[in-house]
Amino acid sequence: MLRIALPNKGRLSEEARDLFNDAGLEVRARGDRALTASLGGEFEALFVRAQDIPEFVADGAADAGITGWDLICESSRALTPLADLEFGRCRLAVAAREESGVASLEDIPAGLRVATAFPRLAQEFFEARGCPVEIVPVSGAAEIAPHIGIADVIVDLVSTGSTLRVNGLREVATVLESTARLVVARETMTATSADGRARARTIEELVAALQSVIRARGKRYVMANVPRTALDEVKRVLPGLTGPTVIDILNGGSHVAVHAVADARSIYRTVAELKALGAEGILVTRIERLMA
Numbered sequence: 001m002l003r004i005a006l007p008n009k010g011r012l013s014e015e016a017r018d019l020f021n022d023a024g025l026e027v028r029a030r031g032d033r034a035l036t037a038s039l040g041g042e043f044e045a046l047f048v049r050a051q052d053i054p055e056f057v058a059d060g061a062a063d064a065g066i067t068g069w070d071l072i073c074e075s076s077r078a079l080t081p082l083a084d085l086e087f088g089r090c091r092l093a094v095a096a097r098e099e100s101g102v103a104s105l106e107d108i109p110a111g112l113r114v115a116t117a118f119p120r121l122a123q124e125f126f127e128a129r130g131c132p133v134e135i136v137p138v139s140g141a142a143e144i145a146p147h148i149g150i151a152d153v154i155v156d157l158v159s160t161g162s163t164l165r166v167n168g169l170r171e172v173a174t175v176l177e178s179t180a181r182l183v184v185a186r187e188t189m190t191a192t193s194a195d196g197r198a199r200a201r202t203i204e205e206l207v208a209a210l211q212s213v214i215r216a217r218g219k220r221y222v223m224a225n226v227p228r229t230a231l232d233e234v235k236r237v238l239p240g241l242t243g244p245t246v247i248d249i250l251n252g253g254s255h256v257a258v259h260a261v262a263d264a265r266s267i268y269r270t271v272a273e274l275k276a277l278g279a280e281g282i283l284v285t286r287i288e289r290l291m292a
Contacts, residue, residue: 001044002202005056005065008035008047012180015087016066020045022288023209043206054079058185064203070157070178074118078186083207085180086214092118092175093158094125097146098168100153105129105173108153115142115151118175122155125175143167182207208291216290222262222270224279225255234258237273255280261287 007013017027020039027045029037037045046062053067054075064082070092072079094114096102108131115136116122126133136151143163145151155175158164164171189200226234231246238244240260247257258279262270267284274282 001042002063002199002206003044003046003061004039004206005046005048005053005062005067007050007053007067010050012050012066012068012088013047016085016180019085019087019210019213022213025206025209051075054183057183060185063188063199064182064184064206066180066182068178069181070118070121070176072181072183073176074121076120079183080186080189081181081183082189082203083182083211085182085210088178088180090157090159091177092121092155093164093171094153094155094173094175095143095158095164095169095171096153098170100146102153102172103170105131108133108172112153113151114153114155115145116155117142118155121175125155143169182210209289212289212291215292216287218264219261219287219290220264220267221259221285221287222267222274222282223257223259223285224274224282225249226258226274226277226279227254228256229254230277230279231256231258233277234274234279237270237277238262261290 006016020027025040025042027037027039035047037047039045046056048056050067051071053065054072054077056062057065058077058079066085068088070090072081094105102108110132111134113134113136114122114126115138117138117140119135119137123135136145138145142154142156144167145154146169147167154169158171161171184203188203191197191200222238235244238258238260244258244260247259249255249257271282271284
């Protein structure tokens, strides 16, 4: 049974649990404060702080882990990302006080103090741009630093930007974009021993299962009876993954059944166009998993 390190709290934790549940790997914990849980009987979850997950995976305490790309990069551990799980979306940004006069990186003078919980990433970002700064490590609430004289600029996580605006800060530049990733130690997928190869295959199966859920979330399955004479137009409306599936209907006469996967964002327009082509019995359903 492989061990998967998952965030123990917060938005990353909730969305990781939902993803595993949707993939058929139900999270079964003995209580809200349990440190471990069964994942559908196939894997064991280890609940730890999101910032500690790169260490757990790199040191072999967990076979794989899910945490933010920002934390993975900050750790600088030898990890291989296997999947972008597309939740926990945010960005690590440089921000300054509105009245500071700093509107771009070019306005930041050498020696400026920068408060951040990501000292490694911040240092590398400014060094790469030839702008030497003094990094002031903080453990949280970096947005208060410019107001109390700890630093002139901050590097902090931003989602909507509302927290910056409330605290009178202006976003100046983006250090990196971040989402939740599934990672393994760098040597995991290239192991040559029998046990190592078996572990790699199991992890590949896990990645495929999680990605099938992610792929399905933005799609809908559409079924409709359409006139045979309209099939060319139906193919335009319902391109599907490799084209719609067309099935003869018993005693269907001039109609055939068409099945296809459609983009959820445009399903309203898709249904309207099918009706305009004379489609009948249109059915739209959600898709739980979609394998590539």
